[in-house]
Amino acid sequence: MALRQIRELGDSCLTKVCKNVKEVNARTRDLVGDLLDTMYDAEGVGLAAPQVGILKRIAVIDAGEEYQDEPLILINPEVLETSGEQTDYEGCLSVPGKVGRVTRPSYAKVKAYDLDMNEYIVEGEDLLARALLHEIEHLDGHMYVEKVSGPLLTNEELAEILKAQEEEENQDK
Ligand code: NI
Numbered sequence: 707m708a709l710r711q712i713r714e715l716g717d718s719c720l721t722k723v724c725k726n727v728k729e730v731n732a733r734t735r736d737l738v739g740d741l742l743d744t745m746y747d748a749e750g751v752g753l754a755a756p757q758v759g760i761l762k763r764i765a766v767i768d769a770g771e772e773y774q775d776e777p778l779i780l781i782n783p784e785v786l787e788t789s790g791e792q793t794d795y796e797g798c799l800s801v802p803g804k805v806g807r808v809t810r811p812s813y814a815k816v817k818a819y820d821l822d823m824n825e826y827i828v829e830g831e832d833l834l835a836r837a838l839l840h841e842i843e844h845l846d847g848h849m850y851v852e853k854v855s856g857p858l859l860t861n862e863e864l865a866e867i868l869k870a871q872e873e874e875e876n877q878d879k
Pocket of ligand 1: 797798799800840844
């Protein structure tokens with residue numbers, strides 16, 4: 707397993723529609739291992755194959771133990787159902803150091819295949835729903851920045867905004 711270079715906004719790999727995976731072979735397993743290593747190294751919640759320059763419908767997600775017991779490996783994922791709404795700050799390893807406010811469904815039901823090409827269903831709420839929808843959009847060449855309302859912020863700017871909000875809330879009490 708190895709770290710792969712993460713492509714950044716502006717790279718043509720991030721705007722392509724990725725191809726379905728027909729069979730899982732040694733290269734696919736290597737890729738999935740590398741996606742996980744690269745995601746954890748970069749402290750991301752998810753990573754899709756096109757972000758490392760591979761135009762295949764594969765993504766990995768780890769939204770933390772509150773949401774899942776083990777990393778999710780999504781091969782040929784498809785959104786079956788969404789509902790609700792959530793608005794929150796979202797980032798992407800291909801847009802390093804930036805976050806933006808994105809409104810998305812608060813629930814998503816997704817069908818995907820695992821490394822044995824067994825079909826499974828995953829349902830996610832809140833952060834996991836956000837991650838599922840974000841990663842699947844990568845496979846169709848879309849990025850969250852297309853959906854952002856307001857400016858992209860640096861993490862420092864976001865921290866200041868959240869601090870100001872907290873102070874305001876405390877004043878109301
Ligand atoms: Ni992303």
